[in-house]
Amino acid sequence: MFINTRLGEIHLKIVYYGPALSGKTTNLEFIHARTNPKMRGDLVSLKTREDRTIYFDFLQLELGKIRGLKPKFSLYTVPGQTYYAASRDLVLQGSDGVVFVADSQAHRLVDNQESINSLKSYLHKMECELNAFPFVLQCNKQDLPGALHPKELKVNLEQNGVSCFASVAVKGEGVFDTLKDIINQVVRGLIR
Numbered sequence: 001m002f003i004n005t006r007l008g009e010i011h012l013k014i015v016y017y018g019p020a021l022s023g024k025t026t027n028l029e030f031i032h033a034r035t036n037p038k039m040r041g042d043l044v045s046l047k048t049r050e051d052r053t054i055y056f057d058f059l060q061l062e063l064g065k066i067r068g069l070k071p072k073f074s075l076y077t078v079p080g081q082t083y084y085a086a087s088r089d090l091v092l093q094g095s096d097g098v099v100f101v102a103d104s105q106a107h108r109l110v111d112n113q114e115s116i117n118s119l120k121s122y123l124h125k126m127e128c129e130l131n132a133f134p135f136v137l138q139c140n141k142q143d144l145p146g147a148l149h150p151k152e153l154k155v156n157l158e159q160n161g162v163s164c165f166a167s168v169a170v171k172g173e174g175v176f177d178t179l180k181d182i183i184n185q186v187v188r189g190l191i192r
């Protein structure tokens with residue numbers, strides 16, 4: 001969080017985290033495509049030729065006012081590929097909330113578990129616990145055959161009490177429900 005008193009702005013950072021190819025960039029692309037251009041900036045994506053995120057994607061949104069301050073939400077994605085692990089920690093720095101985009105396909109369960117464990121260990125380093133932090137679990141790729149039910153994913157990722165949404169990010173299903181929930185959690189934490 002960063003407050004610019006001169007401009008009356010409050011900057012908040014939300015990071016989309018998760019294993020490779022789970023659909024993080026697809027979430028931001030849909031949000032970018034469906035948001036009024038007056039309320040959002042350009043989508044900045046640093047990609048390989050195969051469309052894989054190298055460092056991050058970035059999109060800024062402006063929404064209403066909180067206690068007289070204009071909130072600006074910066075949405076980032078991390079690169080899921082193992083090779084870019086160092087970038088993930090850099091992108092997470094200073095985040096106010098995290099959306100974990102899980103790939104619901106059964107054969108990706110271990111990748112989801114490894115990814116959530118690396119998120120937990122980062123937060124642990126920052127002396128913060130996942131269950132005390134604005135967090136949403138998004139169970140993506142629900143359209144694919146054999147996708148695990150969100151309830152099953154919650155249990156397997158040990159995230160029983162958290163906000164959880166089923167999604168098909170390529171069709172935009174669940175994308176704005178996820179975004180609204182994480183924004184609400186971040187704003188609630190702020191007001192508190």
Ligand SMILES: Nc1nc2c(ncn2[C@@H]2O[C@H](COP(=O)(O)OP(=O)(O)OP(=O)(O)O)[C@@H](O)[C@H]2O)c(=O)[nH]1
Pocket residue numbers: 018019020021022023024025026027051052053054077078079080081140141142143144167168169170171
């Ligand atoms: N069937 C299906 N495909 C999806 C869904 N969401 C994303 N995809 C596809 O999955 C692939 C990877 O999506 P990305 O959004 O690039 O994944 P990512 O998590 O950003 O991947 P990295 O940047 O490598 O970490 C793309 O081909 C998407 O079109 C979904 O809900 N269902």
Ligand SMILES: [Mg+2]
Pocket residue numbers: 024025026052053077078079080
């Ligand atoms: Mg990506």
